[in-house]
Each structure stands twice: as structure tokens, then as C-alpha cells.
Amino acid sequence: MTVGTKRSAAVSAAQGTAVAVLAAISVCHMLNDVIQSLIMAIYPMLKENLALNFHQIGLITFTFQFTASVLQPVVGYFTDRYPTPYSLVIGMGSSLVGLILIAFATSYLFVLAAAALIGMGSSVFHPESSRVARLASGGHHGLAQSVFQVGGNFGTALGPLFAAFIVLPYGQRTIIWFSLVALIGMVLLAIIGTWYGKTLKLKRVSMDEEREAMAKATHGKVARSIAILMALTFSKHFYLVSITSFYIFYLIHTFGISVQNAQLHLFLFLAAVAAGTVIGGPIGDRIGSRRVIWWSILGVLPFTLALPYVGLFWSAVLSVIIGLILASAFPAILVYAQALIPGRVGMVAGLFFGLAFGIAGIGAAVLRLARRCDVHRVRVSHLRFSSGHWSARGIFARDGQAETRAESSKEVTSDWRAKR
Numbered sequence: 001m002t003v004g005t006k007r008s009a010a011v012s013a014a015q016g017t018a019v020a021v022l023a024a025i026s027v028c029h030m031l032n033d034v035i036q037s038l039i040m041a042i043y044p045m046l047k048e049n050l051a052l053n054f055h056q057i058g059l060i061t062f063t064f065q066f067t068a069s070v071l072q073p074v075v076g077y078f079t080d081r082y083p084t085p086y087s088l089v090i091g092m093g094s095s096l097v098g099l100i101l102i103a104f105a106t107s108y109l110f111v112l113a114a115a116a117l118i119g120m121g122s123s124v125f126h127p128e129s130s131r132v133a134r135l136a137s138g139g140h141h142g143l144a145q146s147v148f149q150v151g152g153n154f155g156t157a158l159g160p161l162f163a164a165f166i167v168l169p170y171g172q173r174t175i176i177w178f179s180l181v182a183l184i185g186m187v188l189l190a191i192i193g194t195w196y197g198k199t200l201k202l203k204r205v206s207m208d209e210e211r212e213a214m215a216k217a218t219h220g221k222v223a224r225s226i227a228i229l230m231a232l233t234f235s236k237h238f239y240l241v242s243i244t245s246f247y248i249f250y251l252i253h254t255f256g257i258s259v260q261n262a263q264l265h266l267f268l269f270l271a272a273v274a275a276g277t278v279i280g281g282p283i284g285d286r287i288g289s290r291r292v293i294w295w296s297i298l299g300v301l302p303f304t305l306a307l308p309y310v311g312l313f314w315s316a317v318l319s320v321i322i323g324l325i326l327a328s329a330f331p332a333i334l335v336y337a338q339a340l341i342p343g344r345v346g347m348v349a350g351l352f353f354g355l356a357f358g359i360a361g362i363g364a365a366v367l368r369l370a371r372r373c374d375v376h377r378v379r380v381s382h383l384r385f386s387s388g389h390w391s392a393r394g395i396f397a398r399d400g401q402a403e404t405r406a407e408s409s410k411e412v413t414s415d416w417r418a419k420r
Helices: 003-041 043-049 054-070 072-081 087-103 108-135 141-170 172-203 207-217 220-255 259-287 289-299 301-309 312-327 330-340 345-370 375-398 401-419
Strands: none
Touching: 003 054, 003 087, 003 108, 003 141, 003 172, 003 220, 003 259, 043 054, 043 141, 043 172, 043 220, 054 072, 054 108, 054 220, 054 345, 072 108, 072 345, 087 108, 087 172, 108 141, 108 172, 108 345, 141 172, 141 259, 141 330, 220 259, 220 289, 220 312, 220 330, 220 345, 259 289, 259 312, 259 330, 289 301, 289 312, 289 330, 301 312, 330 345
16 A cells, blocks of 8 residues: 555545544534523423513523523633643533433522523533534534534524423423433543544644734734624624523414414524524635625514514514524634634634623523513514614624725734644
8 A cells, every 4th residue: 555545544534533523513512502492491381380480580591691601701711721622521511410400490599500500511512612623624614613503503493392392291300301411412522522632632732823813813903803793693692592582482472372382483493593504604615704794694684673573474484584594604703703813712612602692692681681571572672683783784894894804814814824
């Protein structure tokens, strides 16, 4: 066998391993987000069993979103400096404890504690798993982020179905069976952690290179671009978290349908979000992340404004269209941001999976803490989401045009690669 043949075989084997790792981390993302979405999907049951009001439901959302999201940039910054491959297993273990606690919770404080534990598990999972997805991307970063994120979106869509057909009919104690989901995730993440640790030894970036990348990140154009991307992510996820938390109540209140029927409508929306994520990444690799982001900003507006004023059937249709368009930019935004700050994959993932998402969720919870959930509030949420998108559009237009930011991104990336 010639040297060239051996190298080709080695490259093929490495690519096969990377594809398997990418598929596995996407499955783990699905399992993690099944657990997360299950908590929100059982709100009606918790509300009835524990006699909770909407203020208390909002506080559960606040607790979960704070621990699941706002802590993520801190975790990402730490793991960029000190990568810890097996922290993924620890994070899933925290979610396991939270599931057991909420299955047997008999008081509101136990529910809050369970939500916090599941949230902390998520805050550990996302920064490190996003780095794993990028390491296994083979240079196709948009596709890799799509595969990784669609696992989470699919898990988020499955949560309401499991709640509708397992937890709601058979009671709160059946949540304990979902601890098997966490156990399976821990086994898979232990295997991934072994590959991750070996790969890090081959691709470690020096501290000098990381410091220079951070110095580039504070440059005016790059910092401004990151801020704009975070503003877009905030507006998108303010809307998404509001729908996920209270769309069920809105449908029940407005159209008088059953809880199970409302769960199915929520599943349609979340499945569309998953489909949009799959579509957005490969398209971003082909035509550029910036174009995909623009489409997501402009395309969703008319459907968003129409949604509160149509009947049940068209609510379902519009929610699917909104989910597809809304999610198409998720991979593009993250890949664009990671290109702007090379060497800080965990911190960027923490910022976008965590801080921007979490602040949106906290904002949605605070909005409902201040007011009751009714048709008018849902319309307010839609209008605020829309105005946020148009405000971000204005910032994009004034920021020296996207070509300047793209050139800055290429300069940062090329400088970093040259040093390597």
C-alpha cells in the first residue's frame, strides 16, 4: 500500500468518525431538549395539581431560563480556557436529578429546584457540545450547526407530544420514566467525551493566539456586528420562548380546544422550527450566512402580524410558515459569529445559545408576570417581536453595510489561521 493510499484511508476513517460524532452529539442535543421542553409542556398539569397561577408559572420559566441560559457564557468562557470533555456527562447528570425531583414534587419550591437543576445541566451542555459539533464539521460549519441544532429542535418538538400522550393521561409520576432519556444521554456523552479529549490534543490553540483573537473581537466593527447578531437572536427567541410557554394557553382560551389538541398544534410549530434549522445551514454554506439572516428578518414579518387575527386552521398554517422562516437563520447567525471570534467557540456558543436566548426567555416571563395571558397579550408579544426585527434591520442598514463586516470576519479568520 502506497503512502498516498494510506493517507487517503486515514482521512476517510477520520471523516467517518467525525460524521458519527456529529450524529451522536445531535442525538444528545435532542435528548437534552426533550427534557427541557417536557418541563414547559407540563405547565397545565403543574398549574392544576399545585394550584399555581400565571405569576408562578412565569417564575418557573424565569428560574429555568436563568440557569439554562444566562450562565452559559460563563461556562463557555471557562471551557475555552480549560476544556473539560466529560463535563457533558456531569451536565446530563444534573438534568437527571431534576427529572427525578419534578416527578415526585409535591410543592412549588420542589418544582423550582427541579427547573434550576435541569437548567444548569443545559448550561453545561450547549457550549461544549457546540465545540464538539464544530470540531466534527470538516469545514462545513453551517451544515454541522444545522445537524447539531436540528437535534435540539426535534427534541423540543417531541417534548409536548410526550407530555400529551404519556404524562398528562397517566400523571406526574410518569416523568420518572424520562430519566432513561438522561441515562442514555450520559452514556453517549461519555463516548463522545473520549473522542473530544483526544481531538483537543491535536487541535489546541495557544493562549497567545486566543488573546489575539479576543483583541480582534473588541475591534469596533467586529464588536458591533456581534452586538447586532445578539439583538437579532434576542428578538427571535423572545418570540419563540413566548410561543413555547403560552401558545397552549392561548389556543385553549381562544378556540376552546383540549389540552392534547393544543399540544399537537405546538408540536406543528416546533417541528417547523426543526425543519427550518435543517434548511438554513446548508443554504448558508452555499449562498452566505448574511443572505439567510436577511431572509429570516424580512420574510417572517407579515405572517407574524397576521397570526393573532385568524382562526384555528390558519393559526396552524401560519405557525408552520413562521417556524420555517424563523429558524432558518439560527445556524447562519452562530457560524457568522464564530467566524468573527475564532478560538472562542465555547464563549460564542454560550453567548448565543445562552445569554441572548435566556434574556429573551426572562423577558417573556417578566412580561407575563406583569399581566395575565390572554389574546391581547399574545398580540402584544407578536408586535414587540416584529418591531424588534425592524429595529435590528435599521441597525444593519446603518452599520456600514454587511460587506464591511464580512471583510472584517475574513481578516480575523485569515490572521488566526496564518498564525496556526
